Structure formats: structure tokens, C-alpha cells
Amino acid sequence: METAPPLLALHRLTEIVFDLKLSHRFAVQLSAAITPAVLDGLDLLFARLRDTGAITAADPAWGRQVYLALLHEVHDLPAGSPTLASPGAGDEVEAKVNLLVRTVVGALGGSDPHS
Template identity: 45%
Template sequence: MSAPTPPRPVRADAERNVARILEAAKIVLAEDPTASLERIADEAGLARATVHRRFSSRKALLDTLFAQLDEQYRRALEQAKVDTSPPLIALHRVTELVMEIKFSHRLIVDVVNGTNSGHGFLSDEVQEGAKLLFSRLHAAGTITAACPSWCLRVYLAILDVVHQLPPGAPELGAGDDTAARTDLQVSTVLGALGGPGPQ
């Protein structure tokens, strides 16, 4: 009986290469949103053929970055317990988590979102979670806007503006930047959707 053949390390090497490519893509695309796969390969320190083997096109690479980002949004909705927490608390918590995601992946969020229109960059699962939250806010009387799709569009439009504010902007006031942006986002969204608005 022959000794078992040891497992080949190809899978682990491939996974490491994919991670290197994605990290390089975040750096390169932050500098140049139109950068080619070849430029990303150079940044990753990998042969261009290796990058092309893992990602057949620039779109395939962006789709993978999108999937990673979407998974973080999905986890944010889950952590905020949008289906069971008091809806206003859930809105505040999910906004806080989304702000953290947008700042930790600021430039790649802009690149990925920039390749899509409206809220098409969000998966159906993430959109449905967000719409559930807005439906619950309406049912609780926190907002008067009754259409969850409209509420999500308003939320995302305001989020883009709040996210783009420079640090120290008068609208943010003093204190922790993420907390200030979260408070500004929530109060503005509530005001826009027929809620109490800023207190």
C-alpha cells in the first residue's frame, strides 16, 4: 500500500494570490479608478497571466470587490437586527456600521458604486433588509413616507452627501467623526421622510 499523496498547496497559493490582487486593486483603483488589470498585477507583484487567470476581466475583478462590499452591508443589517430591534435603534446602528464600512473602504466604495446607477450596486438581499427596516419605521410612526423603495433611495442619496463631507465640516459639529456623521445621516433622513428631524 503506497503512502497517501500529500495535498497540493495550489489552493492555498491561489487564495493568497486572490487576496493580494484584491488588496492591490483597492490601492490602485483609489489612485486611478480606470486602472487596468496589468497595473493591478504590477502593484500585487504578480505576473499578469496570474491576475488574468484569477480574473478574466476588469469587470470580474470589480464584481468580486462588489461581492465583498455587499457581504459587509449584509452583515451590518444582520448586526443591527433590522427585523427585531426597535426600528429607530436599528436605523441608528445600521447607519453607524455603514459609515464605518464606507470609511474603511472609502475609495473602493466610490469606485464600485460609481460603476452602477441608483442602488443597483446593492444585492437584492441587502435591499430587502433595508426596505424591511423602512417598513418597520413607517409602521411605528417614526416616518410618514410609506414606500420602502423611495425611502432607500432617499437614504442612499443623503448617505452619499454625508459621506463626502470633509472632516470638520460645520454640519458635523465637534466630536467623533463617525458618530457625528451617523447622527447627521439619521436626523436628515428622518426629516426627509416625514419623521421628527433634527432635535
């Protein structure tokens, strides 16, 4: 994903994580998968998002921390939550992906990637 446009990479990464977390709720623990290499990859992604102007937050580590914190919060939302109402979202995973990407980008000084 190092060569994909960074917003697309963030969206795809989030899809993969939610597919794993929702498909294997009891078997997959995200915190066990966070290795130094994963942290470095996330920092690179958030640096690329900053460099392309998708976000304005200067510190990639801050972007990573915001993403991981919100990832858990969005994951824990119940399927019927009004917070997940997303135009065009076909299912729970897609709604959670859209919510997380939109919220993280906005929190880090970017604009809604779906507008």
C-alpha cells in the same frame, strides 16, 4: 436587526456603513454591496419605521432611495464641515451617523430622533 426597534436599527446600520466606508475608503465600494437582499432589507427597515410612526412616508422604496442618496452626500462631507456640528458627537463617524439619521427621518416625515 429585524427585531431591534427600527430607529435603533437605522442608527446601527448607518454606523456600520460609515465605519466601513471611512476605515476602508479605497477598498469598500457601497454600490458593489447593494444586492437584491440588501435592498429588500432596507425596504423592510423603512416599512418598520413607517409602521411604528417614526416616519410618515408611505413607500419603503422611497425611504431606501432617500437614505442611499443622502448616505453618499454625508459621506463626502469634509471632516471640518459645519454641517457635521452635532451636540454630543464624539468623532467624525458619529457626527455623520447623527446627521444622516436625523436628515433621513426628517425628510421622510418624522421628527428628530435626538429630541
